[in-house]
Amino acid sequence: MVSLAKYTEEQLNTCSKEMLITILLSMQDQMAQLNQNFEKLLEQLADAKNHRYGRSSEKLSVIDGQLTLDMIFNEAEALTETLYVVEPTEEQVLPKKKAKRSGKRDADLKGLPEELITHTISEEKLTGIFGPNGWKQLPDEIYKRVRVQPAVYTVEVHHVAVYAGKDNQTIVKADRPKSLLRNSIVTSSLGASIMNAKYTNGLPLYRISQEFQRNDIHISRQVMANWMIQLADRYLGIVYDRLHEQLLKYHVLQADETPVKVSKDGRPANSNSYMWVYRTGKYYKNTPIILYDYQKTRSHEHPEKFLKGFEGLVVTDAHSAYGKLDREHKELSFSACWSHARRRYAEALKAMPKDQKGQASETIAHQALTRIAAIYHLDNELSDLKPDERKERRQLTIKPLVEAYFAWIKEVRQRGTLLSGKTLAGIDYSLNHEKALRMFLEDGEVPLDNNATEGALRSFCLHKHAWKLIDTIDGARSSAIIYSITETAKANRLNPFRYLEFLLEELKEHQDDTDRSFIDELLPWSAKLPEICRVK
Incomplete structure (x- = not known):
């Protein structure tokens, strides 16, 4: 915590003009530091409240599952080189109402034991409705219900046969199954x-x-x-x-x-x-x-x-x-x-005061999250590939995004922009572990997070x-x-x-x-x- 120097009125009266200017400038620097520390304290308090009461999701806004990537690069050609645009089919644009799938319930219940329960009408009642021999039986209407029987506990009472010879003292017992624990009911x-x-x-x-x-x-x-x-x-x-x-x-x-x-x-x-x-x-x-x-x-x-x-x-x-x-x-x-790399940026956005949420997209934290989201988006598309193919595609499509992310945060860090504590921690985390964060690019068996x-x-x-x-x-x-x-x-x-x-x-x-x-x-x-x- 910065402490402000104290001067008496007598000391100030005897100070030269240059000394007063120096004192004033020093106090301005100290007040700026105090304000910055106060903002960090407010962010820490908001972050602590969010961890206790807030939602745990760190997702950015999405539109139909497609991440907004407008802040990844300033150069439009860089985007076109790293992203694939797939034309939607007619069914995707104008989806038809799904027909109810027949047989789903039977599939869900397949393998469970079944008990046949029949419901009939007595012959006397049928005669009253249709007259003597005035009916024929059609195929049954069939429906299914699931019954649950709570746990049933059974005590196993083991009787071990014991035999003795009539003409000697030999005693023989029948084999008994092995027990899990000696003299235990378990x-x-x-x-x-x-x-x-x-x-x-x-x-x-x-x-x-x-x-x-x-x-x-x-x-x-x-x-x-x-x-x-x-x-x-x-x-x-x-x-x-x-x-x-x-x-x-x-x-x-x-x-x-x-x-x-x-x-x-x-x-x-x-x-x-x-x-x-x-x-x-x-x-x-x-x-x-x-x-x-x-x-x-x-x-x-x-x-x-x-x-x-x-x-x-x-x-x-x-x-x-x-x-x-x-x-x-x-x-x-x-x-x-990479999930840890993005976490501090997400915490910075969550800790923003409500009256500033509208400007969230302009923050360094949001821009960092958007860049990392683009890396995730492309890597998720490679999840079904074989390791060699995954590595090749990562080198082609994801490595440029990773290079751009690290170049950008180094520029932001060097620029000395006033950053919130969480945002600065996120940048420093990525810079301190840059080599380890890049490892997934060199091995197709390594997951992103x-x-x-x-x-x-x-x-x-x-x-x-x-x-x-x-x-x-x-x-x-x-x-x-x-x-x-x-x-x-x-x-x-x-x-x-x-x-x-x-x-x-x-x-x-x-x-x-x-x-x-x-x-x-x-x-x-x-x-x-x-x-x-x-x-x-």
Whole structure:
């Protein structure tokens, strides 16, 4: 904060004309600095209010899905070189009213079990209407309704036959199936249902316990927490490890992290721990893998350990931990996220006073957003291409836009234009990470941003607001394993409950095996998964 010098009346009376002019000019500079600091404070306050109460969307205005690109370049010929104009068809200009598609309901309900329910009229009533033998039956009118049967709980009562020899003391018992946990009532279906409720649907254990009690089943949340830890450690952990091995074989990965509270981790209350997430690149759509990794801190040591053996490129935000890895490990390279590059500009526009919103299009922030929107628009059109084709098209159509964006922000920065705090932060972010922001142009497998990873974290971030904190470190690690299984299952279009039930049932039978080759048949993309696991 700038402080204004204080002069007494006597001091001012004795000052020369030159001294008074100097004092006045100095005070003007100080007042200008104060005004600038005050405007930044107002912007920060508006931004904080918007984060708490405002909408999260950062989209610019669009017309029929086509971004307005009038502010990208001053030269018209530059626009014509980088954009494609496609003539609309007659159907696009004058769309006809869509006819109702027949058979959609049957398609939606395909695969569900059916129960035939017939509705008839008694022969006596038909005789009263038509007379004796005065009618014939036509094809039935058929309609469908869906009935839901709430969860049904069944207690398995196992009787193990016991035999003894008549002429000796030999006793023989019939074989009994293996149990998930010794002397525990938990079954594969029960364990999977609790995992699905907590890690797919975000219900805290105390609410799951309450729902059990409403069905006259008394299972405490402490017991369920113990089950989750043991099942994750004993069974699902080996699937997690196999997925980790597979993940490191890809060329492009994406990473991010989010804070989480763990109440009993040996540190003061409210200390932040972190749930890191790693996933295969956005363009690997056939076998996506999403893995969570719980750690106490945000140190570079954690991704360094997790990525040991990986040789390729990682898409991340600008966290310093990744920068350190980039400098120290030649086998790793890092690409920055354009979504983060545009975020500060969007925040600058959102923080503008209402009476100035009409001039938003004239701001540096809006111009920056429009330029970045053009880059996104063209890159989205390449999403279905093969990596080599995508790289070639990026070099041809998108690289000129990237070159123009960086040339423009360097000019704005050098010009010394009075900028809001957020706009200046956006420009400096792009300049500080220019090399990493350009990486996507050189590799067709690299996505433009890290939004896919943030999407993989979304379930966890939503759920943690429901259960607030994790009780223990063991609980945090088991949560990381189970979230990894459920999120990877969803990414591979599997039903998380059915897949968890299948895994627990199969892994139970292999709990004593030393040969782990069977695990490949249990992975989410395995052709040997039962059909009931797949989302149709």
